[in-house]
Amino acid sequence: NFIVHREGPEATPFLPNVIVSSNPFIRPENFGYTPDLVQKGLDWESRHVANNKLPWPEVKRTKNPLWEAGYHFWVTTPKSRHTVHSSWTVTDWNWIWSQNFGDPYRMDKRQPGVND
Known part of the structure; x- marks a missing residue:
């Protein structure tokens, strides 16, 4: 290897x-x-x-x-569907970072967890 x-x-x-x-x-x-x-x-x-x-x-x-050319930032856009066979989203913060509507304080009770 x-x-x-x-x-x-x-x-x-x-x-x-x-x-x-x-x-x-x-x-x-x-x-x-x-x-x-x-x-x-x-x-x-x-x-x-x-x-x-x-x-x-x-x-x-x-x-x-x-x-x-002046571009000094990049955006990573991981999607939760790509973590189906891994434990990456087991941690709440990783789940929050992987989506657009993260809610660490669970203000929106309609969500199944801290995201989605």
Whole structure:
């Protein structure tokens, strides 16, 4: 087993979708999308298929083109339906964070719990 991390395709200040590893046995096909090309800015489809592997010292020197364009925040929108087979929403705060209508004080008694 190899320890590998992959940055997200958009929600990262670093090179989008980069595979962070220095392991020589990890040899992804980048389909012609080099790290320099990705940093110049690509459409969302191209960012998703770019398979570039870089070691962490090189990754931390990269910049996401969206951040260069002035976007410095991202939104995660997890949905409770994606946690059906996990215990992620067992904790009330995680359940609240995963929806739009969280109510930690249960002011709305129509809800089945602190959310939904």
